[in-house]
Amino acid sequence: MKTKILIALSALCLFASANTIAQTSLVLPEVSQLSEVKQRIGYTDITIIYHSPYVNGRKIWDELVPYGKVWRAGANENTTISFTDDVNINGSLLPAGTYGLHMIPGKDEWTIIFSKDHTSWGSFFYNEKEDALRVKTKPVAHNFQEWLDYTFTDRSATSANAALSWEKLLVPFTITVDVKNITLRHIREQLKNQPGFGWHGWEEAAHYCIENKFNYDEALKWVNRSILIDENFTNVAAKGQLLHLMGNTKAADSAARQVLTLAGTASETSVNQFGYELMTENDMPTALEIFKINLKKHPDSWNAYDSMGEAYGKAGDNKQSLSNYKTALSKAPDDQKDRIKKIIAGLQKS
Numbered sequence: 001m002k003t004k005i006l007i008a009l010s011a012l013c014l015f016a017s018a019n020t021i022a023q024t025s026l027v028l029p030e031v032s033q034l035s036e037v038k039q040r041i042g043y044t045d046i047t048i049i050y051h052s053p054y055v056n057g058r059k060i061w062d063e064l065v066p067y068g069k070v071w072r073a074g075a076n077e078n079t080t081i082s083f084t085d086d087v088n089i090n091g092s093l094l095p096a097g098t099y100g101l102h103m104i105p106g107k108d109e110w111t112i113i114f115s116k117d118h119t120s121w122g123s124f125f126y127n128e129k130e131d132a133l134r135v136k137t138k139p140v141a142h143n144f145q146e147w148l149d150y151t152f153t154d155r156s157a158t159s160a161n162a163a164l165s166w167e168k169l170l171v172p173f174t175i176t177v178d179v180k181n182i183t184l185r186h187i188r189e190q191l192k193n194q195p196g197f198g199w200h201g202w203e204e205a206a207h208y209c210i211e212n213k214f215n216y217d218e219a220l221k222w223v224n225r226s227i228l229i230d231e232n233f234t235n236v237a238a239k240g241q242l243l244h245l246m247g248n249t250k251a252a253d254s255a256a257r258q259v260l261t262l263a264g265t266a267s268e269t270s271v272n273q274f275g276y277e278l279m280t281e282n283d284m285p286t287a288l289e290i291f292k293i294n295l296k297k298h299p300d301s302w303n304a305y306d307s308m309g310e311a312y313g314k315a316g317d318n319k320q321s322l323s324n325y326k327t328a329l330s331k332a333p334d335d336q337k338d339r340i341k342k343i344i345a346g347l348q349k350s
Contacts, residue, residue: 032075039152039160042179043186044085048101048150048162050074055146060167065105070113072122073103073164074148080118081162088176089114090135099132103164103171110137112173135173142170180212191222202226203235210238216246233259233266237274241281256286263293271297272307284315302331306340313347322347 032051039046053075058064065071073079078100085096089112100115102123114133115126148166155161158179163172187205195201203226209219219242226235240255263271271294278287291311295304309324322344329340 030076033147035149037150037152039155039162041155041158041160041175041177043182044083044087044177044179046084046087046152046160046162046175047082048079049082050079050101050148050150051076052148053166054148055167061105061169062107067106068104070102070104070123070126073101075122077121078115078118081114083175085177085182088178089133090137090174091176092133092135094133097132100126102126105139105171108138110139110171111135112137112171137171137173140170140172142168144168180214183208184215184218199226199229199232199235202229203238206235206238206242210241210245213245216242220246233262233274234270236262241277244281244283260289260293263290264297268294268298268301268304272303275307275311279311279314284311287311288315300331302328302333302336305331306336309343318347318350 030051032053034049035052036047036049038048051074061067079102080098081101082098083094083096087094087096094114097116098118100113100118100120102113102115104111104113112135113126113131116130116132117125117127120126142165145165145167148164151163151165152160153163153172159174159176161172161174163170165171187208190196191201191205195204202222206219206223206226209215209222220239223235223239223242227239236255237259240252240259243252243255259274263274271290275287275290275294278284278290288311291304291308295301295308298304305324305328309321309328312318312321312324325340325344325347329337329344332340
């Protein structure tokens with residue numbers, strides 16, 4: 001009987017042991033919370049994923065986070081940073097991809113490390129041979145912050161500063177994107193799809209180059225393709241602007257004459273917008289002609305008179321500017337009246 005009991009108890013223990021091994025740990029809230037921050041520059045998406053520790057009364061710099069040693073720039077597993085296109089970090093090229101983000105803190109200077117290994121735990125398995133890029137940066141004094149955060153600051157059309165901020169320190173690095181050439185790549189891809197079947201996509205592509213003053217030869221092919229599909233005020237106007245930028249005065253003048261002919265068939269908004277583009281280029285004689293055509297076609301439009309007043313003002317004819325603004329005021333909606341009144345008051349004083 002004893003033997004049978006012992007055998008039964010042994011089997012029970014084995015079962016309990018096997019059952020314990022089969023069980024998994026609970027998933028509980030982490031002290032250092034998982035965080036994610038994203039920023040788009042042009043077409044390029046930048047994503048930083050990190051775990052955010054908090055100060056909790058501790059001395060952070062050169063104690064919890066020692067100077068001169070590689071730090072995971074967060075807590076728990078790798079802090080990662082991803083780029084959907086090639087970028088420049090503090091002026092140095094970094095290819096598109098996902099990287100482990102590490103830092104070497106210092107009193108006056110930090111090293112930012114972008115590692116090809118982005119799947120390891122923290123910096124414990126960091127290997128310098130796997131570095132894709134290292135850059136230097138200067139830490140900046142900052143208002144106290146309990147939780148570690150990453151933010152994007154000082155944003156522009158082509159760049160942003162990514163910054164780690166924690167305790168009383170902010171550590172920035174600058175990300176710059178070649179937005180124009182990346183956009184060109186996307187434009188070319190899109191023109192092989194549905195936008196390439198109509199005139200508008202080709203004209204938009206050319207107009208992007210006009211606005212950014214580059215890639216004129218390809219832009220001319222695009223605008224000619226647009227005109228071939230459907231010649232209209234918008235694409236002929238774009239061609240005229242493009243030829244002017246290319247220095248082809250004779251062809252630009254020819255296109256300008258055609259634009260004046262076509263202006264009467266275009267929408268008020270399109271003609272008005274073209275007039276403002278001409279004003280930006282300081283082609284005031286043509287801009288005034290365009291606004292006059294728009295006004296003739298839309299004599300009850302407060303906006304047409306408003307634009308005409310602005311054009312005359314820029315051309316230095318305050319008398320005509322004042323006259324058109326007064327007419328615009330008499331037709332304008334209530335939410336525009338105060339603005340126009342201020343302009344009129346200014347013209348009357350001059």
